[in-house]
Amino acid sequence: MGYLSKASKTLRQSNYLSLLCNSNFNFNPLTNRITHERFSVTRALLCSQTRQNSTTREKSTIDLSQYPKELVRNFSIIAHVDHGKSTLADRLLELTGTIKKGHGQPQYLDKLQVERERGITVKAQTATMFYKHGVNGDDCSDGKESPKFLLNLIDTPGHVDFSYEVSRSLAACQGVLLVVDAAQGVQAQTVANFYLAFESNLTIVPVINKIDQPTADPDRVKAQLKSMFDLDPSDVLLTSAKTGEGLQQILPAVIERIPAPPGRSDSPLRMLLLDSYYDEYKGVICHVAVVDGVLRKGDKISSAATGQSYEASDIGIMHPELTPTGILLTGQVGYVVSGMRSTKEARVGDTIYHTRSTVEPLPGFKPAKHMVFSGLYPADGSDFEALNHAIERLTCNDASVSIAKETSTALGLGFRCGFLGLLHMDVFHQRLEQEYGAHVISTVPTVPYIFEFHDGSKLEVQNPASLPSNPKHKVTACWEPTVLATIIIPSEYVGPVITLVSERRGQQLEYSFIDSQRVFMKYRLPLREIVVDFYNELKSITSGYASFDYEDSDYQQADMVKLDILLNGQPVDAMATIVHSAKAYRVGRELTEKLKGVLDRQMFEVNIQAAIGSKIIARETISAMRKNVLAKCYGGDITRKRKLLEKQKEGKKRMKRVGSVDIPQEAFHELLKVS
Amino acid sequence: MLKSTFTPIFWVLTPKPKPPKLPPQAITNTFFTSSTTHVRHNAPLNPTTPPPPSSAYIHLPFCRKRCHYCDFPIVALGSASTQTNDDPRVSNYIHWLCREISATNVDQPADASTITPLKTVYFGGGTPSLVPPRMVASVLDTLRLKFGLREDAEISMEMDPGTFDAEKMREMVVLGVNRVSLGVQAFQEELLRACGRAHGLKEVHEAIDVVKLCGVENWSIDLISSLPHQTSEMWEESLRLAIESQPTHVSVYDLQIEQGTKFGRLYSPGEFPMPSETQSAEFYKMASRMLSDANYNHYEISSYCKSGYECKHNFIYWKNKPFYGFGLGSTSFVGGLRFSRPRKVNDYINFVQNLENGLVNSSVKGHISGKDTIMDVVMLSLRTAQGIDLKSFQESFGSSVVLSLLEAYKPYVESGLVVCLDEHRRTIRIDDLNSSLSKTNAEGRVAYIRLSDPEGFLLSNELIALAFGVIDSWKDMPPYKEAEAT
Numbered sequence A: 001m002g003y004l005s006k007a008s009k010t011l012r013q014s015n016y017l018s019l020l021c022n023s024n025f026n027f028n029p030l031t032n033r034i035t036h037e038r039f040s041v042t043r044a045l046l047c048s049q050t051r052q053n054s055t056t057r058e059k060s061t062i063d064l065s066q067y068p069k070e071l072v073r074n075f076s077i078i079a080h081v082d083h084g085k086s087t088l089a090d091r092l093l094e095l096t097g098t099i100k101k102g103h104g105q106p107q108y109l110d111k112l113q114v115e116r117e118r119g120i121t122v123k124a125q126t127a128t129m130f131y132k133h134g135v136n137g138d139d140c141s142d143g144k145e146s147p148k149f150l151l152n153l154i155d156t157p158g159h160v161d162f163s164y165e166v167s168r169s170l171a172a173c174q175g176v177l178l179v180v181d182a183a184q185g186v187q188a189q190t191v192a193n194f195y196l197a198f199e200s201n202l203t204i205v206p207v208i209n210k211i212d213q214p215t216a217d218p219d220r221v222k223a224q225l226k227s228m229f230d231l232d233p234s235d236v237l238l239t240s241a242k243t244g245e246g247l248q249q250i251l252p253a254v255i256e257r258i259p260a261p262p263g264r265s266d267s268p269l270r271m272l273l274l275d276s277y278y279d280e281y282k283g284v285i286c287h288v289a290v291v292d293g294v295l296r297k298g299d300k301i302s303s304a305a306t307g308q309s310y311e312a313s314d315i316g317i318m319h320p321e322l323t324p325t326g327i328l329l330t331g332q333v334g335y336v337v338s339g340m341r342s343t344k345e346a347r348v349g350d351t352i353y354h355t356r357s358t359v360e361p362l363p364g365f366k367p368a369k370h371m372v373f374s375g376l377y378p379a380d381g382s383d384f385e386a387l388n389h390a391i392e393r394l395t396c397n398d399a400s401v402s403i404a405k406e407t408s409t410a411l412g413l414g415f416r417c418g419f420l421g422l423l424h425m426d427v428f429h430q431r432l433e434q435e436y437g438a439h440v441i442s443t444v445p446t447v448p449y450i451f452e453f454h455d456g457s458k459l460e461v462q463n464p465a466s467l468p469s470n471p472k473h474k475v476t477a478c479w480e481p482t483v484l485a486t487i488i489i490p491s492e493y494v495g496p497v498i499t500l501v502s503e504r505r506g507q508q509l510e511y512s513f514i515d516s517q518r519v520f521m522k523y524r525l526p527l528r529e530i531v532v533d534f535y536n537e538l539k540s541i542t543s544g545y546a547s548f549d550y551e552d553s554d555y556q557q558a559d560m561v562k563l564d565i566l567l568n569g570q571p572v573d574a575m576a577t578i579v580h581s582a583k584a585y586r587v588g589r590e591l592t593e594k595l596k597g598v599l600d601r602q603m604f605e606v607n608i609q610a611a612i613g614s615k616i617i618a619r620e621t622i623s624a625m626r627k628n629v630l631a632k633c634y635g636g637d638i639t640r641k642r643k644l645l646e647k648q649k650e651g652k653k654r655m656k657r658v659g660s661v662d663i664p665q666e667a668f669h670e671l672l673k674v675s
Numbered sequence B: 001m002l003k004s005t006f007t008p009i010f011w012v013l014t015p016k017p018k019p020p021k022l023p024p025q026a027i028t029n030t031f032f033t034s035s036t037t038h039v040r041h042n043a044p045l046n047p048t049t050p051p052p053p054s055s056a057y058i059h060l061p062f063c064r065k066r067c068h069y070c071d072f073p074i075v076a077l078g079s080a081s082t083q084t085n086d087d088p089r090v091s092n093y094i095h096w097l098c099r100e101i102s103a104t105n106v107d108q109p110a111d112a113s114t115i116t117p118l119k120t121v122y123f124g125g126g127t128p129s130l131v132p133p134r135m136v137a138s139v140l141d142t143l144r145l146k147f148g149l150r151e152d153a154e155i156s157m158e159m160d161p162g163t164f165d166a167e168k169m170r171e172m173v174v175l176g177v178n179r180v181s182l183g184v185q186a187f188q189e190e191l192l193r194a195c196g197r198a199h200g201l202k203e204v205h206e207a208i209d210v211v212k213l214c215g216v217e218n219w220s221i222d223l224i225s226s227l228p229h230q231t232s233e234m235w236e237e238s239l240r241l242a243i244e245s246q247p248t249h250v251s252v253y254d255l256q257i258e259q260g261t262k263f264g265r266l267y268s269p270g271e272f273p274m275p276s277e278t279q280s281a282e283f284y285k286m287a288s289r290m291l292s293d294a295n296y297n298h299y300e301i302s303s304y305c306k307s308g309y310e311c312k313h314n315f316i317y318w319k320n321k322p323f324y325g326f327g328l329g330s331t332s333f334v335g336g337l338r339f340s341r342p343r344k345v346n347d348y349i350n351f352v353q354n355l356e357n358g359l360v361n362s363s364v365k366g367h368i369s370g371k372d373t374i375m376d377v378v379m380l381s382l383r384t385a386q387g388i389d390l391k392s393f394q395e396s397f398g399s400s401v402v403l404s405l406l407e408a409y410k411p412y413v414e415s416g417l418v419v420c421l422d423e424h425r426r427t428i429r430i431d432d433l434n435s436s437l438s439k440t441n442a443e444g445r446v447a448y449i450r451l452s453d454p455e456g457f458l459l460s461n462e463l464i465a466l467a468f469g470v471i472d473s474w475k476d477m478p479p480y481k482e483a484e485a486t
């Protein structure tokens, strides 16, 4: 219990930040789940989240009015990455006949191509199921009809970057299934997600999953749950989402332990807008939780945030595909199509009510906090409009990205984007390319700093280029964002992990044992230090056994400097970074070396320099190209030479130019790899 | 006389009738003298019908064996074949070649008096010197019949050591061959062997003696630099021996490793045993230095000549003027259309039959787009020491493109890779260029843009591609089109 109070204090702001790791992650060496190319996905993903039901099922006969809120249960499945949430969701959907067994792909609710390729859940997904259950353990075989319950299941992402999705999902729930891997036990996101649920006063149903594994040790996990979260071992359910063992107890536990939604069916309508996305055919589709009252098809509704009114032209449930029902009752979760033109009108967390009624708006959500920023530019400068369009469309389905236009002398017109974390950024890039065919150059991700100048003015810097290299007024102070990091590791790795964290300027806040083999540590770390390769490094020094989670915390003063990269004396704005002064030399050397490796030789010598202000701290030189001579045009056949030269010209066209130096796109990609 | 013989670089400018005899000296002068009589201010930007060609390239594809660097359309006859009199492959090919010439549509003016007889004929290969003189004669006769052939026409032939003797050489001279391009390639036995040449050093010396003995005044030695295992001592020796042989012309080719050749499989550029980029740049510079010192003009990227001995035929290419092409794999440029013939013998025969039946037309009148023409002109002119003649360039394409080109080249003028010249071919200093660029009539002062020798020539690919970029950003021009025989 000691942990509980202590941890819950430090975890008060439930606004989790991202776990930053690199794109080819391989989350779980234990289950050997390499997430790339687990599925070959050929399905077109234009309207990635809509699979209309009507063709595969007989016409909807669902009468929601049979499900007063007493017969409704809303719950999320939460867990650490890879502990089996989506697989468990599959089993529950099959068990209730919502999807056919053996049909569809595993992790049915992971619909995005990125999700399927990476084997992770990125977006929370809701599915409505119906389940007969005799209350108080009644057997339904005695001929007496047991009541049928309407169950809303929300599968959530485990990855820390998407914990914002978890908090939103919890707002529509009264309880959670807290899933823990029977072999891995409690991990960092288990802790984080537990507190999210606990602080929202939700009923927690602990489920130990994967008990089929040979290394499963449910008793040890039970003990951990007891000591860390004070969860009673006798309440813990054991299952295997793989074999189906223990599956039968889950839904009865959901119905019996989790309370029905608290809303009032006789009050005016209040709906919480949970999520929205854009569908090619239907337009904006909103996911809503009906908190009070009833929504009927054709109702006039208004948004508390924008004051705009709409008509609910199509409403229904996700079963698991959009299934029209014509009505949504108190406590139910479903979708509404209302003729909104853009998801910008559909603010997540908004309260929706009947036009002309007066209601108290629901508390809503805290806005997502963007902690990692990077510039996104069209790989081919002339494609700005195409990229603009793609970003607009994608942000319709991922409202958690902040977008602002910016210009770079090196890269032209582009966007400054704020992300919840590096994985989020990575996923955003991937979706841009896969779903919208955009080709982008991304600049080195940075965290937002605050600089104070001699004249007392302050500047928030989301783009290093916007910080003057030789400011009019001297910089007098700088603040950087920090995070509170949770690290859980087997005790034998404590030494190397402490070394790593102190190299990253970490400050230990807490150190304790979960059980005899596992250590729980809390650190304050500069966000910048975990942005690039921290998680990979942590995994590699712990043979993959470390788990890591963090949440954002206060700004702290730090000695940060702007590091410019100059090519033949010209600064390349898109390559500027802000680094800790103690690391500037090393980073400067690494950057210049990297660039030397990727820049082509040019017709003149190219000097690559790293500089702080006017002080050069590292340099490399690429000697001039000596020869690229045009061969003979044999027999007057100049067409071949023409083609060759045109190809060369095309190559040049794809390059970015600063001064007279041509920079290939790979140069920008390579720089992303330097911490 | 000089003014009237000046041939504008672009066919959009109608050529004036030529006097019958044109001494080599006069040709040179036309190239290095700026014409001040261009008055064609109204010269249309839209192409008119180009003049018919007065040059013909004839491809004679036979070789004893394929050299290791070669990716041309050739027919290897076998190493033993030094005499090809009775080889049916040769006579059969010549037969089809003549049929192609005869079947070609000519668009000569109705008025027979203005017909343009051929001024240059070039036998390239392959190894043209393998072909029996009587067959060469029949080709020349066919050409004469079809197009006319001027008395003073330059008739060049590529000849390889070991494929001809004095008798054969004399017969060729009698037929009218008056320029020989001798494929020596190297003066080192081991390099000749490494290249897979069908001859040795002994044959090289014999061939040089034969050419001189037979009184061929205008002849060239062809050398290849950057061969595998080539050292700078070897290269120096080759250049020295070439100079000592006193040809009127030297061609120096920098070896390109082509895909699909034996070298392509064995080597990659810049890696041992190929010389490094720096080394092969040094080879190029050495050639430029030694040949200039020996009084050869470096008049084109890979060509050097004694004064007045430029290859007239090649100049047709570099001036972007039309030419016929006959034979396997050859390219013609007629009516604004570049046309490549099939590279395989059977396909070629088919093509000739189709041509005879009117199913294909190798000289359809096409209008080459302005952008294409500019690119071709830039690419070809920059190969020459004369460079781009801005005056006619501007008349044909307007001054804005000239200005953008000058702007793009400015850094390279500064670094000495590109040279701007005034109408008297005096170098314009960079400061003067800068100040004149800011004025509206800047292009007026700069009469020529050329690449410097040797640094600019060495980077010609880069510099020309740069110019292409400038031209390309001219959005309103149609894209490049090209026809190929199928």
Ligand SMILES: Nc1nc2c(ncn2[C@@H]2O[C@H](COP(=O)(O)OP(=O)(O)OP(=O)(O)O)[C@@H](O)[C@H]2O)c(=O)[nH]1
Binding pocket: A031, A033, A079, A080, A081, A082, A083, A084, A085, A086, A087, A088, A107, A119, A120, A121, A122, A156, A157, A158, A159, A209, A210, A211, A212, A213, A239, A240, A241, A242, A243
């Ligand atoms: N052996 C065994 N493997 C399981 C079980 N449940 C899930 N898995 C496997 O564990 C891996 C992760 O499963 P998911 O369902 O995608 O996990 P998740 O918690 O949804 O993962 P994220 O959404 O990325 O956080 C998959 O390879 C599953 O096949 C189980 O009960 N036993």
Ligand SMILES: [Mg+2]
Binding pocket: A085, A086, A087, A107, A110, A120, A121, A155, A156, A157, A158
């Ligand atoms: Mg999942």
